[in-house]
Amino acid sequence: MKINKTTVLLIIMLIGAIWVFWSCEQEAEEPDSATTGQEIADSHMAQWKRKNPERAKDWVAEEKERHKIMPPADNTDILKGQQADGHTYGRYTELDILTWARETEKFVVEGSRIFHSADLLGGTVGVSCDMCHPDAANTHPETYPKFQAQMGRVALLRDMINWCIENPVRGARLDADSPQMRALEAYIWAQRKGKTLNYGKH
């Protein structure tokens, strides 16, 4: 009886060990998990987009179709030049260049959306920036800082933006570090690309 009990236990353990070992081998034979993961993620994303067509729109592409956005500087030259050996800083890949361009432009495009929308600006009288400044014309960011007698102090671009938001737009002034103010400044600067800085000009 005793022998029989131990033998049975041993046999069960042996079977279990073989089964575990066998199934591990089976798993190792599965196809590349990274590819499968991407496929699964893609199919989930496609499903979400089908369910949320409004939110799935490519807002950057759409805003660029609506409004002319000056492109950010082209940095592809960096890849053509000799990249010095032995330095980590300054050794860039194509991915770096693409990331800079895409992220910078996206920030500016967000600024364009706010600039062209009374609602996003928090305006209360239906007035948006583009109604006086199409394509950010007549904004002259390159001339700040400058003394504005009407404000009684030296104004930065953001002070002038806030003046416009409070007066013609009739909205609440934006915090200097708010996402809206940062994006607005980015768009206005971008549209005056190539203009020489000339602070103090009236």
Added chain:
Amino acid sequence: MRKAKHKSVETRHMEERRELYESLKNIDRRSFLKVSAVALGTAMASGLAWPHSFQPASVLSPSTSSQGAESFRFAYISDSHLYKKDLNDRFVRALLRSVDDVNSMDPQPDFVFYGGDLAQLGQVEELELGAQILKDLKAPLKIMVGEHDWYLDMGEKWQELFGEPIQSWDHKGFHFVILNSVIEKDFWTERGMKPMERMMTVAGLDNGMQSSFTVGSEQREWLKNDLSKYSNDTPLIVFSHSPLYKLYKFWNFWTDDAEEVQAILKRFKSVVVIHGHTHQLLTNRIGNIHFHGLLSTAWPWPYAPEGMPELTIEMSRPDPFNPNDGCGNGEVITHTDGLIDKVYSLWNRNPITISSTYTSSWGKRDRPPMPNRPSY
């Protein structure tokens, strides 16, 4: 001793001045200069008067040209971009101010021309509000459609209120035509846009999703037909919301078939085109066609970054701290030669006149004042 019946120099001066102004009421500037120069010359030669006196400069009553063109004036108001009263009262007050300005003109203008974009988003309330305010004008109203009036319901409400967007009439020897130059090729169906989305797209001056303005072949045919009854000598004044030439495509300061329309107008000896949409002082001349812009009551636009006509002398950059600066209305004074003086009555600034001699001399004579703060 001299007789007691003595008038002081000042009294005589004021009497002569009043007399002269009375007689001047209906005469145009060029005939005045001619008449007064001759009169002054004669008077001085005979030792009767000094150059500072008005006495010899008596003038004739208004003359008419061989074609019967008379000198008269009409007022204009344009681009009020009204929202509903409770959303934005600033634009409403600006239109009310313009109506007061025009109603206080003495003598009253022959008619008042409204240059389009009465509403901001083409809504029933906006258009009705505008129509209600314009009813207070004492002089008869002639009105043109703008893209802001049109693209919500494709002109349905506007036409219900104001009638035909295209029309022509004769007045004191001039032939007048109003065109609808804001026709855009369908960009909305393909994108599945709702009427309000379409309106918002067109309402953005720098919105590149929309198409360019055109007059269109159908309307060009109508124009050709309408003008066929008139001889080349008839002075012609054409109204179009967009400039009937190509200035800056990205803001639709532009008419796509401008050349075709100009070709129809070309045979006339004297053509004046007056347009809204640009909210600024704008002067151009192509051949014998003289172009003038209109001021907005709501806000001034910046000048286009390229393509500015040589004859345009820009108005000073508007003061951002003054919501009325760069806005206003104005009047047009016609001459017997078929040309016009275009007066820009800017609020808070001196009025600026673009005289007929300025455009007819290609900018050599009577230059308007240069801006003290040009755009950059």
